[in-house]
Amino acid sequence: MLDLEKSHIQQEDREILMHPQTGGLILFSRNYECPQQLDELIKEIRALRAPLIIAVDHEGGRVQRFREGFTRIPAMQKLGQFHDSEPERALALTEDVGWLLASELIAYDIDMSFAPVLDIDDDFSDVIGDRAFFSNPESVIQLAGAFIDGMHSAGMAATGKHFPGHGSVKADSHLALPVDERSMAEIEAHDIRPFKALLNRLDAIMPAHIRVPAFDDELVGFSKPWLVDYLKGKLDYQGVIFSDDLSMFGAATVGDIRARVHSALDAGCDVALVCNSRKDAELALEYVEGQTSLRGDSRLWRMRRSEQYSLPMLKAQARWEQTVEQINKL
Template identity: 50%
Template sequence: MRSIILDVQGDTLSTEEKEYLAHPLVAGVILFTRNFSNLVQLKELVQQIRLHAKQQLIIGVDHEGGRVQRFRDGFTELPACGDLLVKSESIEQAMLLAKASAFVMASELIACDIDLSFAPVLDLNGISDVIKERSFSSDKLEVAQLASCYIDGMRLAGMPSTGKHFPGHGSVKADSHIALPVDNRSSEDIFNNDMQPFKTLINNNQLDAVMPSHVVYSQCDELPCGFSEFWLQKILKQTLGFTGAIISDDISMHGASFVGNHLSRTKAALDAGCDLILACNDPAAALTILDGLQVSNKSNESIITSLLADKSKLSLPLSKNSNWTDSKRLLLEFAERV
């Protein structure tokens, strides 16, 4: 079973990276700003990743818009999702912009042979230091409405969706990249508020994948969600009926550190119910996972396939794609207005 999504360190592949991309545990690669110089270089890097992997694999990136947009030069500047409603004249206008922004984002990435951006963020805009304007709104109904339109835009381009960070990261202040956030609210509060956008979109069959948070919800379980059978098995799969892929958040984040070393974290996340593990920003630790994790005979190729972009949906070149030109014009008009 291929379950590990790794990163690479530069804008070209090292000899070592070329070798471990073909490892039987590698399911994909996540890209960062450090991997980008320009469009030509990015397309070449993606081509080399696919060449040396010698197998089908997912190439992803966090490319939401606003402060979380990894590639800039040659890409449309995308608004933060939280600005769409705040700076629009109506919810209807914000919904159109959400779909347009997602289509532009997805089509520009797919044109570079990148499968997915890990989006949309379904967290409520509460007190979190790391979420803030990445969230569509502080209102659960508005988040579900706008995220639904956003996913429509992604799917129009052929990109799968990833709802994050289940069951909601917006109501804890600490950043799980550098701390272990603990949410002490009641299960009723979490279920009836933060979790509702996930529930709505799962019911609408709009989520291809879900990324759990590295947050401890102390009134529900002592483990962070991404390592919790309670959250992933009982709530996400059984109660909400989710049947898509579960992708861990980066196990190098501090919110995962109490579980042990990177190999222990990977095993714990897989045992809890994660299908794919993000292991980023620590190459040495990632190699310990590849060296220490047993290769299972169980196949998850259908999960990997479900997260590949459907390139047949996107008409290229983008300059002659009316959906892209119309959507980009909407975004430019919005940017000029605000």
């Protein structure tokens, strides 16, 4: 899964999007100017290459790539705070927020958002912080479960991240190499609980670029013991595994981008994300040249949105209007 450098398609973008090993495209804020531009961009991408999974990190709060013309989704922590005082109303609103977020993206023919965050906010990790629903596993399970139900009702697959949990690690894997020094007993009793409880409702999982020496010396996203033996084996997970961005600093210890792609796929990732570096994207495609194409993987193509509707149709629904009204009251 690769990205675009600008808000329009350049010739070099066409070349990488047409590559048989390109299974998806992730969009960022730099690719967005306004709703009309996004609509035209997506149509051009679809005309150029099908099938292709189009994704975005669109969680709400500080991680919302498209703002103008879209509902401002609150940080998930806001929903957690509401849940702390009025649990039933908060769960209903959280499901509606998941539905609204997914529906607005689907209206522009975007397949998926990498959401929800299943990390627990231990008031320790700045990079997670208010992206997490709450500070205890049970509340995260309830809120994230409602959010997933909302996404599914809109026709969008759900991706839980960042397995096995990034909330108790201080360093930001975009900039450093986070290490979780806790025991596996502590991690299983706390961070892993939301992933385990929601496993059968998740369509995909994204592992964290963190190291847990108590279990394996490799970073989780490059660790066969974590992804194959634990996640797929012990937990019997059957869904898709997306790597986190392999261009992040936290992944650099594995080697150059070819080594990272090899290690991620060998460890059990189904899709390798290579973002924010055109040179790395080209090297990654060269490395996987001639390997089995992802086009035959039915699990990946199940990540495509299952519904399609226009924005006017969406905004005509009472549920959309009521959800926006409730969000604005938070």
